[in-house]
Amino acid sequence: MSSEQDKNKCLLKELLGRSGNGSCADCGAADTEWASYTLGVFVCQSCAGLHGNIPNISSVKSVLQDSWSNTEVEFMASTGNDAAKAKYEQKVPAFYYRPTHSDCQLLREQWIRARYDRNEFVCVERQEPYSAGYREGFLWKRGRDNGQFLSRKFILSEREGALKYFNKHDAREPKAVMKIHTLNANFQPAKMANPHGLQITYLKDNSTRNIFIYHEDPKEMVDWFNAIRAARFHYLQVAFPGAHDVDLVPKLTRKYIKEGYMEKTGPKHTEGFKKRWFTMDDRRLMYFKDPLDAYARGEVFIGSRENSYTVLPGLPPSTQGYHWQFGITIVTPDRKFLFACATEEDQREWMAAFQTVINRPMLPQEYAVEAHFKHKP
Numbered sequence: 001m002s003s004e005q006d007k008n009k010c011l012l013k014e015l016l017g018r019s020g021n022g023s024c025a026d027c028g029a030a031d032t033e034w035a036s037y038t039l040g041v042f043v044c045q046s047c048a049g050l051h052g053n054i055p056n057i058s059s060v061k062s063v064l065q066d067s068w069s070n071t072e073v074e075f076m077a078s079t080g081n082d083a084a085k086a087k088y089e090q091k092v093p094a095f096y097y098r099p100t101h102s103d104c105q106l107l108r109e110q111w112i113r114a115r116y117d118r119n120e121f122v123c124v125e126r127q128e129p130y131s132a133g134y135r136e137g138f139l140w141k142r143g144r145d146n147g148q149f150l151s152r153k154f155i156l157s158e159r160e161g162a163l164k165y166f167n168k169h170d171a172r173e174p175k176a177v178m179k180i181h182t183l184n185a186n187f188q189p190a191k192m193a194n195p196h197g198l199q200i201t202y203l204k205d206n207s208t209r210n211i212f213i214y215h216e217d218p219k220e221m222v223d224w225f226n227a228i229r230a231a232r233f234h235y236l237q238v239a240f241p242g243a244h245d246v247d248l249v250p251k252l253t254r255k256y257i258k259e260g261y262m263e264k265t266g267p268k269h270t271e272g273f274k275k276r277w278f279t280m281d282d283r284r285l286m287y288f289k290d291p292l293d294a295y296a297r298g299e300v301f302i303g304s305r306e307n308s309y310t311v312l313p314g315l316p317p318s319t320q321g322y323h324w325q326f327g328i329t330i331v332t333p334d335r336k337f338l339f340a341c342a343t344e345e346d347q348r349e350w351m352a353a354f355q356t357v358i359n360r361p362m363l364p365q366e367y368a369v370e371a372h373f374k375h376k377p
């Protein structure tokens with residue numbers, strides 16, 4: 001290795017230590033062993049791979065493994081992550097979703113393209129697809145009972161406070177009206193076996209309903225997602241006047257605390273254990289026969305410790321019947337719920353998920369939800 005190469009390696013290492021360069025410019029991950037020498041940013045290996053998909057905009061190199069020219073190193077020194085952020089993130093709307101390292105590839109790749117390729121956060125007119133307060137278009141929606149995806153017209157209207165879809169192209173009445181204030185959207189590529197798969201949940205008569213949608217075009221799909229977030233944001237701004245953006249933004253869309261299969265038994269604990277798909281959405285533990293079911297078979301509300309909710313490892317000694325090895329008992333003021341996990345790791349993760357909400361004091365509005373669950377037959 002030439003002495004010039006050695007000198008450049010030293011300079012690059014020094015640059016990595018500068019403010020902003022220690023975490024990935026795109027996803028915030030702690031490792032930044034790659035760099036785009038055309039954009040002047042330090043990124044993680046995973047994001048470097050995504051930069052490879054926009055070769056007209058970005059060229060990447062390993063900071064330590066590849067050889068660097070003087071001009072490339074000088075460019076990195078004159079730019080860096082803080083400067084790139086100031087340049088490419090001038091006008092990111094508060095509601096716009098900023099992905100993290102654990103998010104799906106679709107969100108991370110579109111975030112990279114939106115900033116560096118489409119310049120969406122420099123030219124505000126390019127934000128119209130998710131900022132106008134109205135959006136309509138066709139999406140592939142999974143049929144409720146047959147599981148087939150069919151093209152359906154969707155309309156998101158902030159004025160009406162709803163997302164609607166229509167079954168027939170010329171239908172005047174929507175098939176479903178999903179109120180913005182109960183709506184949640186979650187990318188679910190693994191569960192739906194589709195890289196652009198989006199799960200939308202909403203409440204109808206206090207029961208959770210799911211719809212599963214996608215669009216072939218990745219930008220369209222992420223635009224829908226951010227349009228939903230915008231509608232939620234504007235709804236919450238009106239509902240909670242004076243609230244700060246930083247307090248509202250985490251409420252725009254929720255990721256589930258945990259999902260997966262467990263076995264459960266009925267209220268008498270003698271019905272035998274049945275395998276069900278469980279989703280822990282904040283304090284709602286829902287179960288489904290199939291992960292893509294439209295309706296939850298049942299829901300369990302999990303309150304706080306102060307309100308007599310506890311979670312215990314194992315099952316009561318009197319438990320009958322064949323079941324998975326690793327039990328969990330949730331004690332609520334009304335009854336005990338018994339679950340069984342296939343592995344110890346699953347059991348630990350589920351216990352931690354339940355503990356998260358049990359340890360948190362209940363909010364006033366959560367008492368109303370609890371009351372509803374208590375009066376269920």
Ligand SMILES: [Zn+2]
Pocket residue numbers: 024025026027028029043044045046047048101
């Ligand atoms: Zn990254």
